[in-house]
Amino acid sequence: MKKLLFQFDTDTHPSTFDTVVAYDGGADHVIGLGNITPDNVAALIDGTIFTRAPKDKKNTAIFIGGSNMLAGQQLLNTVLNHFFPGFQVSVMLDSNGSNTTAAAVVAKLVSKGNIAKKKAVVLAGTGPVGQRAAAMLALEGAEVSITSRLLANAERVCYAMKERFNVDLTPVQASDYDSRAIAIENANIVLCTGATGVELLRQEHWLNNPHIELMADANATPPLGIGGSSVMDKGQCYNDKVIWGAIGFGTLKLALHRACIAKLFTDNKQVLDAEIIFELAKQMNKNN
Template identity: 40%
Template sequence: MSDKRRILLQLDTDTQPSAFDSVVALDAGAEVLLRYGGVRPETVTPLVHGAIFTRGPKDLHRTAIFIGGSDVALAERVRDAVRKALLPQWGLSVSVMLDPNGSNTTAAAAVRTVLQRQSLNNATVLVLGGTGPVGQRVAYLAAQLGAEVRIASRQLLRAQETVEQLLACLPSARIMAGETASEDGLRQAVQGCQVVFGSGAAGVRILPRTVWLGQPQLRILVDLNAVPPSGIEGVEPTDDGVEREGVLCFGALTVGNLKMKIHKAAIAKLFERNDLLLDLEELFALSATM
């Protein structure tokens, strides 16, 4: 067995590399971090080459790359540049994980939380704040699992754009847009849903209790906002499947705990092989083992 230290290159699009991602990586088994801030697609090639040209193929699973940052779209372009710089055809590769702003692990945790209670196949699912990084990913996973998904936003146009992007990836999925600027729009969006995810901005209430109360089909509420007040009124951050008014409630801290487990398991997994890409779908699959 190799005794080389497990080195994680933390590539962050923000000027200051995330301290959150650093601490989690260290606690999950990375022994040394090589942290880079302000990373751009056009600057990653020498970093990737430094990762793959320094150790022999049998030791390359002890080096890995984590891509983060608060600009999710930019981080995805960094991911593409990283993959392009790898040379898997010669065995010169390292495993890569993408989790900008925690969006992948959070979405995986949110959807997995629901799946532990209810199948999403043919369920009707509403994603409030569905145009943000986490909301989009929740919608993607739910649609892939066979749900009919409603993307809600205060601006219909943005919701429609997100729907188009998702359909480009999942052409046979059932995804539609909804506008929730008014309480009427909101009520219409909730009507007929079995599951509602709240993934709006931190500290913003996006669903009043009066709107979800008494909806006959509604079975599960998942709130992803940890900063008071909760995004979905009536759901507490620590709720872990408690039944309120006949609806199972899951709060942000409960989902956050699972998110942390997925994040740590993923970091550990990076060091098992040198050819993994742990992006949204792989992280969601990984969450099934928890």
């Protein structure tokens, strides 16, 4: 029986990246659908849960994507609330790669030791990856701040992560090089999750900072978020600071994404959101 993955995307066009990884993860056929909202998804869910016998439902799964994390979370909640005993399929949330990318980079950071009580700053952290990475760092016991050009945006995200994960994050306004340098002055961990091609820190802002121990950059498009680093960094040491670039931890991200897709087809009751994906990332990183 064919393994069918229905890709419910909150954007107009389903992500080609997610489609490729879905096939690489073991789906036999990916059905990409765009502009999916809580208001128009019911009939689509019905099509996934009423068509196959109980023993065969594991061969149908749902992947929720799109660039808007809040919209993705709302869509996931709607899907789960539509299920009822005996009529459900496995589902995964990964809006804009948020869960898999965040889980992979934080798994690399925590692999270097206990980060409880460490001060972590997620620069430009209001996007999907920054939000989830900040929450994961906080779940590991770090004291986490999120920066944004507008304080209101950082406050909104901190509130949303409190609601979702019951973690306390600190919002910080940092709109230029100088303010971002001030934001990381006492940080032990710095993670850059800004827009592609935007440098957030110059090398002089971090290289001689005596407090920074770990850094990572989710931007793979030059100029990088961390000036003076390399997209290929895989735990490279710069003046006693261990750094991962986007390609450096990207191998784990892709392996994790594929593993999650494969896991969807193991039974019809998987719900893969941040916590489970993060635990899987840490285990995979430990085993490699």
